[in-house]
Amino acid sequence: MANFFNKLIDKLLGEPKIDWDGLEADLIGSDVGAARVLPMLEELREKDEQDACEIVDFIKHGLIAAFPQPLPSLPSPHEDKPCVILLVGVNGAGKTTTCAKLAHLLQARGNRVLLAAADTFRAAAVEQLERWASQLSIPLFKGQPNQDPASVCYEAHTLALNKGFHYLICDTAGRLHTRHNLMEELTKIRRSIGKQDPAAPHACYLVVDATTGSNALIQAREFHKATPLDGLIITKLDGSGKGGVAVAIQDELKISPIFVGSGERADDLHPFDLRAYIDTLL
Ligand SMILES: Nc1nc2c(ncn2[C@@H]2O[C@H](COP(=O)(O)OP(=O)(O)OP(=O)(O)O)[C@@H](O)[C@H]2O)c(=O)[nH]1
Ligand SMILES: [Mg+2]
Structure with missing residues (x-):
């Protein structure tokens, strides 16, 4: 995932169109988990999104959406108990x-x-x-x-x-x-x-x-x-x-x-x- 953005830019510079299968392979190989990235890629592929910044933005939002809002925080002591x-x-x-x-x-x-x-x-x-x-x-x-x-x-x-x-x-x-x-x-x-x-x-x-x-x-x-x-x-x-x-x-x-x-x-x-x-x- 860490090199995903760089790879994406390279791909766009090197190829006239996005290689969706290659992108999918890169993302599935990351630790993030196929369950979350596959549906996102599917949606992008359907739209045939070609703008690298849009793609990264879309994926960012999809990843953020995986987490609850607000995130759980550290509990505090109550009733005089540690x-x-x-x-x-x-x-x-x-x-x-x-x-x-x-x-x-x-x-x-x-x-x-x-x-x-x-x-x-x-x-x-x-x-x-x-x-x-x-x-x-x-x-x-x-x-x-x-x-x-x-x-x-x-x-x-x-x-x-x-x-x-x-x-x-x-x-x-x-x-x-x-x-x-x-x-x-x-x-x-x-x-x-x-x-x-x-x-x-x-x-x-x-x-x-x-x-x-x-x-x-x-x-x-x-x-x-x-x-x-x-x-x-x-x-x-x-x-x-x-x-x-x-x-x-x-x-x-x-x-x-x-x-x-x-x-x-x-x-x-x-x-x-x-x-x-x-x-x-x-
Ligand atoms: N760079 C870096 N090193 C860390 C971090 N947290 C822990 N370490 C180092 O990782 C090594 C192992 O840390 P420990 O706290 O001893 O790990 P532990 O889980 O208690 O290990 P065990 O008790 O042997 O299971 C130590 O050298 C720590 O200094 C971190 O956030 N960054
Ligand atoms: Mg220890």
């Missing part, structure tokens, strides 16, 4: 970094935020979040090495409730969406968070690496089955990936992006901006 946010995703997607960034962003907005290091599989994961927490002066709850992540989340939630935190952000271990037992563990974490507040977790976000491509749709399907997802956080948008798969995820699962990560620093997290995202895609 708002619990769970971050899940495959290995290396950017969960731990995003937990720190999100805590930093919420703290800067005047909230009291607690981080929970619930990736107890690897000592390094806890240390990584500890480093962020100390650098950003954010309180952190960590359990014992190898403690059950569900019980770490439960204890962190107890602390957040007792101490009047506004937000609790739980980091979880990376897991392959194909590993049934690891996905089951997410269900357990969710249940343990719900014990003291049936509305919790108030948001569960899938962290997706923008360079992943269409496999992210499969990840979203599987994670959504294990723990209903309330949104996406697309990381590494500063890299080569444009995260076009978010359109396919929105189309199929009705899960919208909430934030995007654009670098490795604490303030490289921004609310998802639909128009900017579509502009980058094209």
